[in-house]
Amino acid sequence: MNLPPLLQSFVLHFGEMGSRWGINRTVGQIYALLYASSKPLCADDIVDALSISRSNVSMSLRELQAWNLVLLKHIPGDRRDYFTTPDDVWQILRTLAEERKKREVDPTLSVLRELLMQSPGSEEERHAQAKLAEMQTLIEQLTKWYDDVKHLETEQLATLLNLGSKVTKLIDTKDRIVSLGRKRKGSKTS
Amino acid sequence: MNLPPLLQSFVLHFGEMGSRWGINRTVGQIYALLYASSKPLCADDIVDALSISRSNVSMSLRELQAWNLVLLKHIPGDRRDYFTTPDDVWQILRTLAEERKKREVDPTLSVLRELLMQSPGSEEERHAQAKLAEMQTLIEQLTKWYDDVKHLETEQLATLLNLGSKVTKLIDTKDRIVSLGRKRKGSKTS
DNA sequence: CATTGATTTCAGTAATTTCTGAAATTTGTG
């Protein structure tokens, strides 16, 4: 590995974290490298930078593409493929959320639905189903929220983040003002 | 493995998903078993239910305790430890969020901070730092939101979820009403 | 359409992670 020290630290860290994030070391390293590099890199650049085999680079890039985490760039007059990452971090966040939901949540939700269709054969199964139903309800609430929020533009998303728990206070404020309006002149609101 | 079919399917699914969630198969299975069982189980119950070694159960329970995902119950007159999961799914969600943040986000944030303290030794490093700074800013916004929201009571949290993207509209509504109020009688609001 | 260069595939190997059984330790009880 032959990189500026700062970049190397970043790349190695992403490699180590990879396993916790559900990707492997190489995939993490390549992502970090592409993210922090000032220009697109081709496969051989990555081989040189990370000292790994060409085939490993090929497979790992494929994996990153399955995650929608890399972009393919073509450089005129060069037949090799060059790669970068999308450069809007908010977009990266959206992609990550989408992909992790797909891999980590959706399969469980579908198993829960399936198991809740069955009729329980014993008291123990009846209890289990009740617990699964609780879990299903929660997951469905979360995914409903996510489906709603994921369409927001970056600016609105940032607003929502900045608001945080103040949202609940805001509701109170609105309710108070609205009910004040009603008392005053019996007007309707949404 | 000797379990009612429904419970068995659930347990096996959690086992398979384990690796995607950053825990291993056994840990996933034990968690699922404890979650869906109607009463606390002791280590030997788990050995019997899942057909795994006693030592594996011991290590996996330790892992689950490190995640704060299991509770220890004592049954009077029985010196063995019995285990359950917290039964409020919202509380489980909070725990999961906290632990995953601790394992998956915090280490990266601290590396980013450290790397951003260094002075860049080249143009390439300067560019890398700019990218790391973007990432840091995003993560800090997200964790700030999380730190704010994590203290909410379940009911408030549910309200926030149900609101979803409507929050942004709510802000508009509030602004409109408030400015209306100002025009009418020059009142102040927070 | 042959040649050359780039990329992918895949079988075998290496590395890592998980699991087990035996031994050691801890904990509660008479």
Add this chain to the structure above:
DNA sequence: CACAAATTTCAGAAATTACTGAAATCAATG
């Protein structure tokens, strides 16, 4: 405080996952 039961530790085995190099495939160019 000795004993018995329960639990944990840990070295090695088993299973899984990641990586490599050689061969195959694909794609552009003259």
